[in-house]
Amino acid sequence: MKSRITLKELAKLLNVSVSTVSKALNDSPEISPKTIQRVKELAALHKYRPNPTAVNLKSSKSGTIGVIIPNISNSFFASVLSGIEAQAQKEGLQVITYISNESYEREKQISELLTSGYVDGVLIAVAEETQRKKDFEHIQNIVHFNIPVVLYDRTDIDVPVDKVGIDDKKIFFDATRLLQTSGVKRIGLATSIHHMGVGKRRIEGYKSALHSEEDFFIANSAKTESLREKTEKILVKDRVEALLCSDFESTMMAYRVAYENGISIPKDLKLIGFINKEVAEYLTPSITYVNQNPEKIGEKAMEQLLMRIKGKKEGKGVEEVVSTELVHLESTNTV
Amino acid sequence: MKSRITLKELAKLLNVSVSTVSKALNDSPEISPKTIQRVKELAALHKYRPNPTAVNLKSSKSGTIGVIIPNISNSFFASVLSGIEAQAQKEGLQVITYISNESYEREKQISELLTSGYVDGVLIAVAEETQRKKDFEHIQNIVHFNIPVVLYDRTDIDVPVDKVGIDDKKIFFDATRLLQTSGVKRIGLATSIHHMGVGKRRIEGYKSALHSEEDFFIANSAKTESLREKTEKILVKDRVEALLCSDFESTMMAYRVAYENGISIPKDLKLIGFINKEVAEYLTPSITYVNQNPEKIGEKAMEQLLMRIKGKKEGKGVEEVVSTELVHLESTNTV
DNA sequence: CTGAAAGCGCTTACAG
DNA sequence: CTGAAAGCGCTTACAG
Structure with missing residues (x-):
């Protein structure tokens, strides 16, 4: 059982003062090169490390x-x-x-x-x-x-x-536009974070890319079962052709609900989610996702x-x- | 811009010594109830909090x-x-x-x-x-x-x-036995952590539940592409009927490779993995997993x-x- | 170039 | 019951 050597002990061993040791270790110009060397050698030998707590107290950091x-x-x-x-x-x-x-x-x-x-x-x-x-x-x-x-x-x-x-609004605006450009008409959005700022901004992006309220299909709930029902509704009843998912849970839920209802991705449904690479790549099919860096x-x-x-x-x-x-x-x- | 009040300042305001303040705040029996109360009231008023760095230095904690x-x-x-x-x-x-x-x-x-x-x-x-x-x-x-x-x-x-x-060995021993009991014959194992202790013990558990080396089917690699090939081999060529996966990557890989090769889970292949609940439940089909707590x-x-x-x-x-x-x-x- | 002293903000044995 | 002093392990202005 060792315990860290202190400045004081080092000073005693070297027969110099604590101040000298401290200054030497900090390469102070006040101290002679010889002394600096002596001090540093012994410090290295004993693997001296300043006590961080003491340094912090002194520096108020x-x-x-x-x-x-x-x-x-x-x-x-x-x-x-x-x-x-x-x-x-x-x-x-x-x-x-x-x-x-x-x-x-x-x-x-x-x-x-x-x-x-x-x-x-x-x-x-x-x-x-x-x-x-x-x-x-x-x-x-x-x-x-x-x-x-x-x-x-x-x-x-x-x-x-x-x-x-990140630019939440732009991401979903761009994603919506992309889908529109390739001819997709009925685009929906699923989210379990609609009450959060980032969630709201993603919804805004989606909405502002669409032409009118009639085009909105939104499944939003922070509760699993309710999210499941709402997602099922826009996939099965509203028959959206593409779905933007604003978070991990809604992405997985959409993936799962599509499977349960025999909706084929991407043939019947395009899916874009917020999900990590490690999961996205292995899903069947793999899921297009937003890399948030x-x-x-x-x-x-x-x-x-x-x-x-x-x-x-x-x-x-x-x-x-x-x-x-x-x-x-x-x-x-x-x- | 405030900055935390110190014991010293508190002492000055109260016209007592620093020691008295410190003792009062720590409910020392040396201090009169009156003083304790006076001190605590002012401390509360100024939201006094002891400087953790100073306390640490004193206590060597x-x-x-x-x-x-x-x-x-x-x-x-x-x-x-x-x-x-x-x-x-x-x-x-x-x-x-x-x-x-x-x-x-x-x-x-x-x-x-x-x-x-x-x-x-x-x-x-x-x-x-x-x-x-x-x-x-x-x-x-x-x-x-x-x-x-x-x-x-x-x-x-x-x-x-x-x-x-956790009891890695027992988990895979039990899982293997369970599959055997329900009549599954060809049981394989996929892993990307075979060189790690936990990985080795899981393999041991699997092996010790089997009867002979002829029954072993193992896909092991820490490299994604190699793991994919080996997994494909035991699924497609060796036609294992069940696969134990010892970590996240091998579980997802098996799930994906089965899909790519038209192998239906669980009809053609039973799958047991080490994977977190949040992902396991949403996969299609959902994947039986070991909850490691x-x-x-x-x-x-x-x-x-x-x-x-x-x-x-x-x-x-x-x-x-x-x-x-x-x-x-x-x-x-x-x- | 070296060292004694003060001080960072606390706690606690000791004196009064 | 209260306070002065020492000390935790450092740094640094100041004296010599």
């Missing part, structure tokens, strides 16, 4: 950033975290992960905690419940404590901070945060849009 | 645990993290997440970092590369620094610490770690086995 994730089982957020972690690692920052489970109360607790000085900055995708309540005071509160905040993915939130998201969203959010932490950027928040792409697979083969 | 995750895009690990986080939250501990991306070098770097005192304990699922190399010195090293370590999921590692995993693995691992951190358990490491269950869906309908 934590060397840590906090990430609030609504739901880690959503592979999108898992990938975002991956991007964040990779970027943090480059900067030598630690990432503390908090999972809100889409709960407003939990998110508030976490925010409260974060103001006591655990972290130098925070990345947040607000919980579903929070978006519904439209209560962002706890986030404002973090900002008041001078802790930089960047919102990722769920960005249409009325708080003046940096944001990193989640790692990139994480990286960009981290970059924004770093600029604020380092004070390289000041003034009001900006919103950054990460580019996305439609990956064409079998479910839109004839398009 | 970090109030933080580290989690090394090989690959967060694997929904299994995402769910484990969820279980860990929930448990940590109850204890008021922060969770620092590190992603090794299955890399030995990265895992070593992280381990090195962890010995400098960032965390009070570590949960590790070792990287694939590390398992291959069988080099666990960096993990031993963490233990030497008196930092408790618990290995989760990937547990057949020769390091004497606590471990939390990932959240539970995370919770248990965290519990083990806590016992060590709090010194409630001493002595050599024990291995805990989390129960699993086979969830029967359409892909084994007639079984």
Whole structure:
């Protein structure tokens, strides 16, 4: 059982003062090259590492950033975290992960905690419940404590901070246009996130590409059984020829409901979904999907945060849009 | 822009000493009830929170645990993290997440970092590369620094610490027996993790349930294209009637290859996979899968770690086995 | 070039 | 019951 050697012990072994050791290790010009060398050699020998807690206390920094994730089982957020972690690692920052489970109360607790000085900055995708309540005071509160905040993915939130998201509206506008161009007439949309900002914007994109309300076919529900019924209705009764799905659940549901009702994809139904590559490619048929570049969203959010932490950027928040792409697979083969 | 009030400032406002404030806030019997009340009221008014860094420095604790995750895009690990986080939250501990991306070098770097005192304990699922190399010195090293370590999921590692995993061998033994009992003769296995401990044990379970080597049909490759070819071979050429898949990729691959070759599930082929509920249920047909209880693995691992951190358990490491269950869906309908 | 001192924000043994 | 002092492990302005 070893325990890390301290500056004090190092100083004693070298017969110099603690200040000298500290300065030597930090390559201070005040210290003679000889001493620097002696100190560094012994430090290396004993594998000296400064105690991060002590350094943090001195510097009033934590060397840590906090990430609030609504739901880690959503592979999108898992990938975002991956991007964040990779970027943090480059900067030598630690990432503390908090999972809100889409709960407003939990998110508030976490925010409260974060103001006591655990972290130098925070990345947040607000919980579903929070978006519904439209209560962002706890986030404002973090900002008041001078802790930089960047919102990722769920960005249409009325708080003046940096944001990193995707162009939800354009994606579904373009997708709808694409289908129209190839002659598809009856285009529907399925969603289980219609009450969320990103969900709303996707619906907007779809609607604005269509000509009139008569053309809208929407299956929307956050409840599995209700979503199933509504999806079945627009597939079987309304006989839509193409369906845009705005999230993982609605995509899988449409895929499944089509199968159960003997609707052949892509012959009878073109399908475009929001789903991760690893699943999309193996479905039968494989499903055309929107690649949201989640790692990139994480990286960009981290970059924004770093600029604020380092004070390289000041003034009001900006919103950054990460580019996305439609990956064409079998479910839109004839398009 | 506020900044947290300190003990010192509180003391000045109250005209008492810093020690008195500190003791009052910690309900010390040394302090008079009156003073305690006065102090607490002002503290509440100013929303005083002790600076965690200072507290940590004093106590030589970090109030933080580290989690090394090989690959967060694997929904299994995402769910484990969820279980860990929930448990940590109850204890008021922060969770620092590190992603090794299955890399030995990265895992070593992280381990090195962890010995400098960032965390009070570590949960590790070792990287694939590390398992291959069988080099666990960096993990031993963490233990030497008196930092408790618990290995989760990937547990057949020769390091004497606590471990939390599942009974991989039994799962596939039982699954094979189940198929045999219902009259299935030609049973195969597909895997992309045959070089990993958990993968090996699953293969062992399968083999030990069979009668002779002649009965083995194994498609094993970590490379997508090669796995596809091998899976195709045992499905089409060897005409296995049932297939056990030991991981997400091999499950999806088998599902897809069956489709491409007009093999009907479950009529011509029974399929049992390791895959998450969210995907399994929506496949067409839905796929019978092993529920590994990932959240539970995370919770248990965290519990083990806590016992060590709090010194409630001493002595050599024990291995805990989390129960699993086979969830029967359409892909084994007639079984 | 080296070292003593102060201080980051706390806690706690000790004195009064 | 209250407070001064020491100390956790560092860094840095200041003195010599």
